[in-house]
Amino acid sequence: xxxxxxxxxxxTAVTPIAQKNGLTTFSAEVFDGWDITGNANGGxxxxxxxxxxxxxxxxxxxxxxxxxxxxxxxxxxxxxxxDTVKTGKLxxxxxxxxxxxxxxxxxxxxxxxxxxxxxxxxxxxxxxxLPSYExxxxxxxxxxxxxxxxxxxxxNRLHPDDxxxxxxxxxxxxxMRGWIHFPDDRPIDTLAxxxxxxxxxxxxxxxxxxxxxxxxxxxxxxxxxVPVGKRLACSFxxxxxxxxxxxEDGEIWDESGxxxxxxxxxxxxxxxx
Amino acid sequence: xxxxxxxxxxxTAVTPIAQKNGLTTFSAEVFDGWDITGNANGGxxxxxxxxxxxxxxxxxxxxxxxxxxxxxxxxxxxxxxxDTVKTGKLxxxxxxxxxxxxxxxxxxxxxxxxxxxxxxxxxxxxxxxLPSYExxxxxxxxxxxxxxxxxxxxxNRLHPDDxxxxxxxxxxxxxMRGWIHFPDDRPIDTLAxxxxxxxxxxxxxxxxxxxxxxxxxxxxxxxxxVPVGKRLACSFxxxxxxxxxxxEDGEIWDESGxxxxxxxxxxxxxxxx
Numbered sequence: 001x002x003x004x005x006x007x008x009x010x011x012t013a014v015t016p017i018a019q020k021n022g023l024t025t026f027s028a029e030v031f032d033g034w035d036i037t038g039n040a041n042g043g044x045x046x047x048x049x050x051x052x053x054x055x056x057x058x059x060x061x062x063x064x065x066x067x068x069x070x071x072x073x074x075x076x077x078x079x080x081x082x083d084t085v086k087t088g089k090l091x092x093x094x095x096x097x098x099x100x101x102x103x104x105x106x107x108x109x110x111x112x113x114x115x116x117x118x119x120x121x122x123x124x125x126x127x128x129x130l131p132s133y134e135x136x137x138x139x140x141x142x143x144x145x146x147x148x149x150x151x152x153x154x155x156n157r158l159h160p161d162d163x164x165x166x167x168x169x170x171x172x173x174x175x176m177r178g179w180i181h182f183p184d185d186r187p188i189d190t191l192a193x194x195x196x197x198x199x200x201x202x203x204x205x206x207x208x209x210x211x212x213x214x215x216x217x218x219x220x221x222x223x224x225x226v227p228v229g230k231r232l233a234c235s236f237x238x239x240x241x242x243x244x245x246x247x248e249d250g251e252i253w254d255e256s257g258x259x260x261x262x263x264x265x266x267x268x269x270x271x272x273x
Numbered sequence: 274x275x276x277x278x279x280x281x282x283x284x285t286a287v288t289p290i291a292q293k294n295g296l297t298t299f300s301a302e303v304f305d306g307w308d309i310t311g312n313a314n315g316g317x318x319x320x321x322x323x324x325x326x327x328x329x330x331x332x333x334x335x336x337x338x339x340x341x342x343x344x345x346x347x348x349x350x351x352x353x354x355x356d357t358v359k360t361g362k363l364x365x366x367x368x369x370x371x372x373x374x375x376x377x378x379x380x381x382x383x384x385x386x387x388x389x390x391x392x393x394x395x396x397x398x399x400x401x402x403l404p405s406y407e408x409x410x411x412x413x414x415x416x417x418x419x420x421x422x423x424x425x426x427x428x429n430r431l432h433p434d435d436x437x438x439x440x441x442x443x444x445x446x447x448x449m450r451g452w453i454h455f456p457d458d459r460p461i462d463t464l465a466x467x468x469x470x471x472x473x474x475x476x477x478x479x480x481x482x483x484x485x486x487x488x489x490x491x492x493x494x495x496x497x498x499v500p501v502g503k504r505l506a507c508s509f510x511x512x513x514x515x516x517x518x519x520x521e522d523g524e525i526w527d528e529s530g531x532x533x534x535x536x537x538x539x540x541x542x543x544x545x546x
Contacts, residue, residue, distance in 0.1 A: 066339040
């Protein structure tokens with residue numbers, strides 16, 4: 001029997017090393033190739049935290065997860081601590097901390113359970129109007145002034161109307177639509193959604209803003225269904241840049257056309273150019 | 274000199290009773306008249322938590338705050354504990370717990386700082402198209418099958434197109450727009466925004482769902498500007514009801530037409546009727 005190990009699972013692996021007073025401590029490692037200019041991508045770190053929360057609670061799916069990012073994380077070992085806030089019938093609510101030595105890297109508050117089979121009742125949101133995967137624009141890891149190691153492990157295929165920023169011509173609309181999939185064809189599960197919500201270029205790259213690291217202060221993900229297939233159709237929009245901060249809203253759809261996640265983040269706005 | 278004490282400030286007062294290892298413990302009290310059928314409104318509890326976080330950190334404004342609701346809270350005394358996760362230049366990140374005896378009522382993760390004077394750069398969101406305050410529909414505290422004590426302390430004036438559910442004729446669109454203000458004319462500040470994001474009827478009341486308590490699992494608020502004036506123009510929408518859970522998105526504008534808050538919550542969907 002051949003067991004395939006996908007790169008996402010290797011790179012987000014966590015190992016329990018201690019358990020005390022209901023708190024589980026895990027060791028983990030930030031891998032190379034999941035970064036933006038040397039610092040681990042926020043979605044990648046959130047997926048790693050998610051795996052620790054999944055193991056701690058024994059519950060499969062994130063329902064709603066909020067991460068506050070406190071310090072950047074280059075490649076290397078770190079620790080994750082998870083404790084239970086409340087075990088309920090529907091969800092287990094947990095608090096989680098990621099740290100490296102004395103340095104807090106991120107803090108997470110989230111609720112995990114078992115997502116019911118999808119019975120959409122009302123969905124007025126609509127999937128993005130994307131050309132086929134093949135007709136969308138590849139993006140390589142050389143972002144020009146900065147390097148996107150993450151693209152070695154997460155493929156972006158952008159809507160041609162939204163990818164013009166790559167050649168220096170922002171579209172003028174703070175929108176970024178496209179497909180996401182793993183280059184080794186790993187199927188998408190609810191854990192991978194935690195990565196996906198932060199794995200495309202900021203919509204603000206399509207306005208005259210500096211292109212570079214956009215530091216996330218806080219990211220909240222609502223998982224809305226167990227995804228099927230290997231590709232996600234994604235749509236991200238920024239509708240408010242104000243007081244030096246931006247909001248970015250995401251909607252993610254699976255191959256069956258089901259809305260599988262909503263996301264929103266607050267980030268520090270880059271400089272106008 | 275006459276000092277006016279507004280009811281919101283009295284009802285959200287917190288008193289520090291202990292400080293140890295960077296953790297502040299506050300005593301507080303859930304007042305009557307801020308409830309839905311006897312259980313305190315989630316926005317009211319979040320404002321109370323917010324006041325404790327404001328006092329603990331010495332920082333004025335919530336930037337992004339996430340609450341997980343763990344148990345209902347009828348009127349009566351309770352305790353709030355706040356500890357600092359990280360003190361940064363832009364924000365202080367805090368963890369807060371509300372409990373009554375051994376029972377956890379809510380858990381909050383939030384970042385507080387001083388919101389910059391508003392220099393809107395991009396705002397593609399638009400204020401709701403509301404008739405004047407006088408032309409909007411009053412809502413009294415008798416919700417028919419349930420009692421909305423909260424309306425004794427927070428005035429709702431609903432868009433006439435969205436208030437038809439009151440007389441048993443839902444509009445058919447999961448939308449709820451209207452004005453919010455305090456009956457004692459308390460000016461709106463960033464703390465009051467934490468209440469406002471959960472102080473209007475659920476948009477789902479305008480679809481054929483049971484009208485009653487809609488338990489919030491998680492609520493995240495992004496404060497986007499320091500509000501001016503005494504009235505807020507609000508717009509709430511639900512675009513996804515799936516797997517027994519709903520999302521509700523809010524946009525809140527002040528009297529000067531500035532977008533002052535964005536909110537999103539995940540709640541348990543009521544039954545279809």
